[in-house]
Amino acid sequence: MTNILSTRNLHKSYGNSPALAGVDLDLRAGESVAIMGASGSGKTTLLHCLAGIITPDAGTVGFAGPSGPQTISAMNESERSRLRRECFGFVFQQGLLLPELTALENVALALMLGGTSRTQAEIYAAQWLSSLGLAGLEQRRIGELSGGQAQRVAIARAQVTGAGVIFADEPTGALDSKTSAEVMDALLDSTVGRGKTLVLVTHDAAVAGRCARLVELRDGRIVRDSAPLAAQLLPAQLLPAQPLDSVQLSR
Numbered sequence: 318m319t320n321i322l323s324t325r326n327l328h329k330s331y332g333n334s335p336a337l338a339g340v341d342l343d344l345r346a347g348e349s350v351a352i353m354g355a356s357g358s359g360k361t362t363l364l365h366c367l368a369g370i371i372t373p374d375a376g377t378v379g380f381a382g383p384s385g386p387q388t389i390s391a392m393n394e395s396e397r398s399r400l401r402r403e404c405f406g407f408v409f410q411q412g413l414l415l416p417e418l419t420a421l422e423n424v425a426l427a428l429m430l431g432g433t434s435r436t437q438a439e440i441y442a443a444q445w446l447s448s449l450g451l452a453g454l455e456q457r458r459i460g461e462l463s464g465g466q467a468q469r470v471a472i473a474r475a476q477v478t479g480a481g482v483i484f485a486d487e488p489t490g491a492l493d494s495k496t497s498a499e500v501m502d503a504l505l506d507s508t509v510g511r512g513k514t515l516v517l518v519t520h521d522a523a524v525a526g527r528c529a530r531l532v533e534l535r536d537g538r539i540v541r542d543s544a545p546l547a548a549q550l551l552p553a554q555l556l557p558a559q560p561l562d563s564v565q566l567s568r
């Protein structure tokens with residue numbers, strides 16, 4: 318697998334307090350990576366640097382984009398904004414869905430912002446909602462959905478543009494454990510299950526354990542970087558029924 322995102326000697330401070338203190342990390346295309354660590358250890362700061370939401374004070378973030386290698390850390394705000402819109406998708410704990418719009422409109426909007434016509438955007442949006450088990454709920458406003466359904470709308474919205482890298486910050490943070498497992502099924506299936514890369518920040522060991530790789534931060538540094546069992550790549554409900562090879566090949 319090739320590296321899709323690479324950081325070298327990443328530093329970021331807020332005032333005098335360092336949030337990242339020298340992070341070297343290579344993320345491979347198509348893998349699922351959970352970033353864990355205590356509160357304040359720098360997880361969100363790292364995710365935001367990787368995604369070009371903020372720029373580091375020092376060090377580099379490289380991205381093997383569809384049009385060739387790019388250095389995100391050297392881009393200006395408008396270049397990063399375009400990169401985020403065209404290449405990345407985001408799923409956060411809450412707050413990114415517009416409550417006054419329907420599920421369909423929330424997903425379609427991501428495409429319309431990139432210039433797709435409303436009719437075409439709504440066709441793609443409906444396909445994504447359906448693939449995430451939300452057929453029939455397209456016209457519901459976000460407040461009329463359960464937390465798990467709303468997160469699946471957010472997953473659809475993050476991916477409808479064809480983004481190859483999905484960043485998720487506490488995507489299950491507001492959900493009970495059963496719903497959290499279902500949302501992780503949907504998230505893994507629709508990202509790494511389709512060859513995309515998933516970078517996920519979580520406090521929840523059960524959620525992190527569903528990812529292929531665990532990176533742990535402490536005081537802005539990586540203190541552990543592991544690749545747990547390959548089986549953990551897969552949605553739990555697929556494990557007993559099918560051998561690993563057949564599941565991977567069928568995706």
Ligand SMILES: Nc1ncnc2c1ncn2[C@@H]1O[C@H](COP(=O)(O)OP(=O)(O)OP(=O)(O)O)[C@@H](O)[C@H]1O
Pocket residue numbers: 331334335336354355356357358359360361362363
């Ligand atoms: N915008 C900001 N202004 C000032 N300090 C900040 C800002 N964002 C983060 N920090 C500080 O940087 C450090 C790392 O924060 P970060 O949010 O990256 O940690 P985290 O591991 O994601 O924490 P949590 O699990 O609580 O979300 C913390 O000490 C935090 O208080």
